Amino acid sequence: MAIVAGVDFGTLSVRVTLLDSERGRLGTSSAEYPLARRREDPDYATQSHQDQMNALAQATRNVLEQAHVNGQDIAAIALDTTGSSVIPVDANLQPLDDYYLWCDHRAHEEARQITELALAENLEAIHWCGDVYSHEWGFAKLLHWLRHNPDKRQRFATALEHCDMVAATLAGITDPAKVKRSICAMGHKWMWNPKWDGLPPQSFLSKVDPLFDGIREKLNGEYLTSNAIAGTLSEKWAAEMGLKPGIPIPVGAFDAHWDAIGAGCREGDVVNVVGTSTCIIAMAKKTELVPGVCGVVPGSVHPGYTGIEAGLSATGDIFEAIARRAGTKVRDLAQGLDQYRAGQTGLLRLSWDNGDRTVLVNPELGGVTFGWNLLHTAQDELFAAIEGTAFHTRIILERMAEHGVPVARVINAGGIPQNNAVLNQIYADVLNKPVLVPDGAPTSLGSGIFALLAAGAFHTIEEAQQAICLPYRTYTPQPHAVAVYNELYPLYRSAYFALGQPTAASASLGTILPELRRIAAAARIQKTSSKEAENTITAPDHLIQ
Numbered sequence: 001m002a003i004v005a006g007v008d009f010g011t012l013s014v015r016v017t018l019l020d021s022e023r024g025r026l027g028t029s030s031a032e033y034p035l036a037r038r039r040e041d042p043d044y045a046t047q048s049h050q051d052q053m054n055a056l057a058q059a060t061r062n063v064l065e066q067a068h069v070n071g072q073d074i075a076a077i078a079l080d081t082t083g084s085s086v087i088p089v090d091a092n093l094q095p096l097d098d099y100y101l102w103c104d105h106r107a108h109e110e111a112r113q114i115t116e117l118a119l120a121e122n123l124e125a126i127h128w129c130g131d132v133y134s135h136e137w138g139f140a141k142l143l144h145w146l147r148h149n150p151d152k153r154q155r156f157a158t159a160l161e162h163c164d165m166v167a168a169t170l171a172g173i174t175d176p177a178k179v180k181r182s183i184c185a186m187g188h189k190w191m192w193n194p195k196w197d198g199l200p201p202q203s204f205l206s207k208v209d210p211l212f213d214g215i216r217e218k219l220n221g222e223y224l225t226s227n228a229i230a231g232t233l234s235e236k237w238a239a240e241m242g243l244k245p246g247i248p249i250p251v252g253a254f255d256a257h258w259d260a261i262g263a264g265c266r267e268g269d270v271v272n273v274v275g276t277s278t279c280i281i282a283m284a285k286k287t288e289l290v291p292g293v294c295g296v297v298p299g300s301v302h303p304g305y306t307g308i309e310a311g312l313s314a315t316g317d318i319f320e321a322i323a324r325r326a327g328t329k330v331r332d333l334a335q336g337l338d339q340y341r342a343g344q345t346g347l348l349r350l351s352w353d354n355g356d357r358t359v360l361v362n363p364e365l366g367g368v369t370f371g372w373n374l375l376h377t378a379q380d381e382l383f384a385a386i387e388g389t390a391f392h393t394r395i396i397l398e399r400m401a402e403h404g405v406p407v408a409r410v411i412n413a414g415g416i417p418q419n420n421a422v423l424n425q426i427y428a429d430v431l432n433k434p435v436l437v438p439d440g441a442p443t444s445l446g447s448g449i450f451a452l453l454a455a456g457a458f459h460t461i462e463e464a465q466q467a468i469c470l471p472y473r474t475y476t477p478q479p480h481a482v483a484v485y486n487e488l489y490p491l492y493r494s495a496y497f498a499l500g501q502p503t504a505a506s507a508s509l510g511t512i513l514p515e516l517r518r519i520a521a522a523a524r525i526q527k528t529s530s531k532e533a534e535n536t537i538t539a540p541d542h543l544i545q
Contacts, residue, residue, distance in 0.1 A: 001020065001021055002021045002076075004077065004451035005060060005077040005078075006451055007077065008081075008447055009052065009081040011101065013055065014031055015028060016063045016444070017445070019468060021458065026069060027063050027066050029059045029063035033047060033048070036048075041106070046097075046098035047101055052166070053166070053240075056166070057241045060241040061242045077170070078226075079163060079252050080259075081254065082102040082254070083162060083255075084102055084138045084141065085100065087162070089165070089176065090155045093169075093174045096152045099162060106135075109144075110140040115132050117207060118204070119131065125191035125196060129191060129295060130294045130358065138161065138186075143208070158176040158218045158219060163182050163253060164182055164251075167180070168180075170237045170249055171234055172231070177220070181221050181222065181223045183297065185254060186223055190219070192223060202217075226450050229251070230250060248455065249454070250451065253301075255443075257446075258449075259281075260411075260413065261302065261446040261465070262443070262446030262468075263442045263469065265411065266462065268408035269283070270400070270407050270410050274414040275316055275414045276314070276320075277312055277316070277357075279311045279414075280310040280396055280397075282307075282407070284305060284308060288306075288403055291359070293309070293396075294310060294311070294357060296309075297309075311358055313354040314354035315416070317353070322381050323382070337382065337422045341523045342426075342480070342481035344383075345381075345384050346371045347371045347516070348488065349370075352365040358396050359399045360500040360501065368499060369381065370495065370516060371516040386426050390423075391485075391489055394431055397410075411436045411437070415443075424473075426481075427475070428475040430485045433477065434475065434476050434477065435474070435475040437475065438470040439471045442470060445470075480526070484519060488519060491512050495509060495512055
């Protein structure tokens with residue numbers, strides 16, 4: 001038997017879960033930290049490393065007390081974080097600034113320059129991240145910081161992803177050269193891959209900007225999967241957290257990737273981590289380029305498989321925006337959505353409100369809704385938006401399947417599926433596959449599983465998942481809804497590629513509006529017929545004249 005701590009750093013708080021290898025979850029506690037925003041610069045989003053570490057210590061002490069567990073009995077601690085959340089540090093591993101959080105979008109120009117040069121030089125790495133380098137990713141953020149902080153450049157030693165910085169801090173590492181770097185973080189956000197000897201060549205990086213001279217050397221170190229150990233807990237942080245010093249800390253990873261492990265992901269599964277955005281995680285034995293998919297990295301999710309990451313730039317954020325414009329909350333606006341039928345609104349809504357992450361990889365796109373009439377409501381739009389995110393997910397899964405990624409099971413993880421049965425059913429109907437939803441929150445179970453491996457409680461991830469992962473609630477496709485969505489999906493697909501690509505032919509758009517009206521009319525007739533059938537009372541035989 002072993003008890004471990006699994007840590008999940010989110011955008012606004014850190015969650016610490018205690019897991020027993022035999023009894024499962026013993027308790028969870030969280031602590032918040034501030035997010036720095038600027039009204040004059042909506043792209044700005046930073047966070048203090050010290051605030052986060054203080055919150056980690058507080059949440060750990062709280063959960064030990066609540067679960068009545070002695071901190072000296074904790075055998076390992078593992079952590080996942082948001083990404084790409086980047087921090088520049090000096091030669092003593094002290095922060096030179098706050099984290100550029102994953103949601104900091106200031107590096108648009110830097111990302112554009114990296115993309116244009118990579119495509120012009122046919123850099124292999126750019127094709128493995130969808131032919132577009134994102135302003136949310138490491139090199140773009142680091143270059144933005146270097147350009148805007150000339151007074152600190154002389155002290156700059158290296159930049160670290162959040163998960164690597166926290167692990168190094170906990171382990172008391174003060175030499176940047178000794179930091180273990182996460183293959184998950186560096187592979188998906190920094191164009192690292194063993195296929196081309198790790199990071200892009202220095203010649204390319206220097207051509208992007210001379211400020212990158214020598215950056216490859218500064219980012220050197222051991223790049224490891226999460227079955228490796230990043231260090232052991234230092235005396236200082238053991239005292240801060242109420243734990244035993246010397247316990248192992250495995251190499252960290254991104255939250256969505258370990259959420260997938262915590263949700264029970266195995267080869268053949270696709271896990272939709274549905275929250276403010278959607279991160280789609282899969283695993284495959286083969287390592288094969290998937291055009292338009294932003295990350296294919298060996299060992300990033302499960303050390304024995306290639307991790308594939310895709311996603312939607314906004315999901316819950318779209319639902320929140322619709323409710324906000326209507327002057328209400330999503331929870332209230334969603335009341336009654338279970339009475340809607342597939343296609344009944346006559347609306348077709350693309351999920352581009354925050355751009356397209358996959359498969360067009362185009363941050364310049366905006367939200368589009370076809371089929372409005374004078375009677376449509378915000379609730380109609382919300383239902384159509386859920387349908388739209390499901391259609392977008394189907395486009396991504398089809399692209400992955402075309403390139404050798406098996407899709408046998410669909411698991412809806414993240415916060416939204418826990419509280420939105422309508423979304424889960426729509427996804428099952430649109431994808432025409434059973435959708436499994438963990439019966440409880442899987443957040444931080446993935447980090448707990450890697451902590452249990454580090455503690456020696458289990459020999460394999462699969463063995464730990466069997467003991468720790470939650471059972472599922474299953475949403476089965478409904479044949480009538482599947483048939484309607486099979487009519488709507490080609491319309492969505494036509495609009496998606498015709499509007500989303502500057503060179504695409506738009507002739508197919510002419511059929512969308514009349515087809516939407518036809519499908520909506522049929523759905524209304526079907527709904528009326530069903531209600532009439534429900535309300536019909538059959539008289540007993542002896543009353544029939």
